[in-house]
Amino acid sequence: MPRDIDRRAARTRKALHQALLTLMLRKGYEALSVQDIIDEADVGRSTFYAHYTGKEDLLRSGFQMLRGELEEAQSTARAGAEASHDDPLGFSTAMFEHAARYADHYRTMIGGRGGAVTENEIRLILSEMVRQELPPTLYGDAIPRDFVVQFIADAFLTALNWWFERKPRLLPSQVDAMFRRLVLGGLSQLIGDERRQIDRPAANRDTD
Amino acid sequence: MPRDIDRRAARTRKALHQALLTLMLRKGYEALSVQDIIDEADVGRSTFYAHYTGKEDLLRSGFQMLRGELEEAQSTARAGAEASHDDPLGFSTAMFEHAARYADHYRTMIGGRGGAVTENEIRLILSEMVRQELPPTLYGDAIPRDFVVQFIADAFLTALNWWFERKPRLLPSQVDAMFRRLVLGGLSQLIGDERRQIDRPAANRDTD
DNA sequence: ATGATAATGGACAGCTTGTTCGGGATTTTC
DNA sequence: GAAAATCCCGAACAAGCTGTCCATTATCAT
Structure with a gap:
C-alpha cells in the first residue's frame, strides 16, 4: 500500500x-x-x-490548511521576541503579514464572501489569540474582559477588510500601525485636544 | 378599486x-x-x-420597515439635543435603546444569522450615521477618515453582538457606557498605568 | 509486465424552486 | 344586501441540484 x-x-x-x-x-x-x-x-x-462530504467540508479543509500556516507563522515570528503580556496586540504584525502573503485566501473570507461558517471560524481563532495576549487583569472592572477581547478581534477584522477593499497597496506595517494606534489610543486622540480627557463613568456595580 | x-x-x-x-x-x-x-x-x-420575488425580497422588505422606525427614533431622540460634531458617538444611545425595543429583529441580524445581505445593509446604515457625526478634520492625517468610520461602526456591532449573546439583561445605558469608553479611550486605559503613554508612530507620508 | 488498488465519470431517484392555471373565498363598492 | 373586484389556494409542471451507486479506467508496488 x-x-x-x-x-x-x-x-x-x-x-x-x-x-x-x-x-x-x-x-x-x-x-x-x-x-x-x-x-x-x-x-x-x-x-x-x-x-x-459536501462544500462545507471542502471549505473547512482549506481553512485548516491556512490555519496551520498561520500558527506556524505566528510561532516563528515570535520565537525569540518579547514574552507575552508585554504587547496586548502582539499578534497583529505577523497576522497582517500573513494576510498579505495569502491575500487571495483572506479575500474570500471578508466582505461577506465567506459565509457564516468562515466568519465564525476566523472570529474564534482571533478571539483565542487575543485572549492569550491580553493581560488577565484589566484596570478597574468596568468593562468585562470578553467584551474587550471581541472588541479587539473585530477591530482587526475591520482593519483587514478596509485594507483589502479600499487601500490594497498599503504595506502590512502601515496598516498595522494604524490599527494599533486606533485600538490602543482610541478615538479621543483624533478629535482635538480639548476632549483629550474622557469622562470616566462610575463602574456599574450590578452588571447582571 | x-x-x-x-x-x-x-x-x-x-x-x-x-x-x-x-x-x-x-x-x-x-x-x-x-x-x-x-x-x-x-x-x-x-x-x-x-x-x-423570493426570500431576499421579503427580507429587504422587513429591513426597510425597521429602517424607517430607526430613522424616526433617531430624529426624535435628538431633536432638541446638542448639535452634531459635539459628540462623535452621538448616535449610539438612541441606537442601543432602539435595539432593546426591537430585540427580536436585531437578534436576527447578528451572530451570523442574518446572512450577507443583512450584514451589508446594517453596516451601510451605521457607516452613514457615523460619517455624519464624525468631525470632518481628524488630528493629524495618520489615519484615513473612512477607516475610522468603519472602526466605529464595527465596534458598535461588536457591542451589540456581545450584549445580546452574553449579557442580555444589561440596560441599554450600561452597554452604551462601555462602548463609548472603549472606543473613545482605547485599550491603553485598561492595561496598567505604566503604559498610559502610548507611543505615537510618525505619520506615514506615503500612504499610497 | 501484471495484478492490486484506488480514483474516475456517468446514470439514478429524490427533493426544492419558481411558474402557471382555474376554482373558491373574502372584501369592497354600490 | 347583491354584484363585482380582488385575493387566496391547491395542484401540476419543468428545471436544477443533491447524494449515491457501479462499471470503467488510470496509477501504484512488485
Whole structure:
C-alpha cells in the first residue's frame, strides 16, 4: 500500500481547493453549488463526494490548511521576541503579514464572501489569540474582559477588510500601525485636544 | 378599486414577515427555504410569489420597515439635543435603546444569522450615521477618515453582538457606557498605568 | 509486465424552486 | 344586501441540484 497519499488524490484535492477559491472570489460561498465547483475544477461528481462530504467540508479543509500556516507563522515570528503580556496586540504584525502573503485566501473570507461558517471560524481563532495576549487583569472592572477581547478581534477584522477593499497597496506595517494606534489610543486622540480627557463613568456595580 | 391595501394582503404579508423572523431566529437566513417560510406562515406557494420575488425580497422588505422606525427614533431622540460634531458617538444611545425595543429583529441580524445581505445593509446604515457625526478634520492625517468610520461602526456591532449573546439583561445605558469608553479611550486605559503613554508612530507620508 | 488498488465519470431517484392555471373565498363598492 | 373586484389556494409542471451507486479506467508496488 502507498505510504504517501496517491498523487491523483492530491491533484484532485488541489484542483477542488483552487476552484473553491476562484469561485468564492467571484460569487461568494453561499451562492455556490457543488455543481459549480466540480465544473470549475473539471472533476467528476462522485470524485468530489469521495473526498469531501459536501462544500462545507471542502471549505473547512482549506481553512485548516491556512490555519496551520498561520500558527506556524505566528510561532516563528515570535520565537525569540518579547514574552507575552508585554504587547496586548502582539499578534497583529505577523497576522497582517500573513494576510498579505495569502491575500487571495483572506479575500474570500471578508466582505461577506465567506459565509457564516468562515466568519465564525476566523472570529474564534482571533478571539483565542487575543485572549492569550491580553493581560488577565484589566484596570478597574468596568468593562468585562470578553467584551474587550471581541472588541479587539473585530477591530482587526475591520482593519483587514478596509485594507483589502479600499487601500490594497498599503504595506502590512502601515496598516498595522494604524490599527494599533486606533485600538490602543482610541478615538479621543483624533478629535482635538480639548476632549483629550474622557469622562470616566462610575463602574456599574450590578452588571447582571 | 380599493384605496387602501386589501386587508387580506396585509394579513398575508404580516404572517410572512412574522414567519421569517421566527425562522431566522431558529435556523438563520441562509439555511432557510421558501418552503419553510410558507409552511410556517401557513400560506400557499403561489401566494408568496404574488407578493415577493423570493426570500431576499421579503427580507429587504422587513429591513426597510425597521429602517424607517430607526430613522424616526433617531430624529426624535435628538431633536432638541446638542448639535452634531459635539459628540462623535452621538448616535449610539438612541441606537442601543432602539435595539432593546426591537430585540427580536436585531437578534436576527447578528451572530451570523442574518446572512450577507443583512450584514451589508446594517453596516451601510451605521457607516452613514457615523460619517455624519464624525468631525470632518481628524488630528493629524495618520489615519484615513473612512477607516475610522468603519472602526466605529464595527465596534458598535461588536457591542451589540456581545450584549445580546452574553449579557442580555444589561440596560441599554450600561452597554452604551462601555462602548463609548472603549472606543473613545482605547485599550491603553485598561492595561496598567505604566503604559498610559502610548507611543505615537510618525505619520506615514506615503500612504499610497 | 501484471495484478492490486484506488480514483474516475456517468446514470439514478429524490427533493426544492419558481411558474402557471382555474376554482373558491373574502372584501369592497354600490 | 347583491354584484363585482380582488385575493387566496391547491395542484401540476419543468428545471436544477443533491447524494449515491457501479462499471470503467488510470496509477501504484512488485
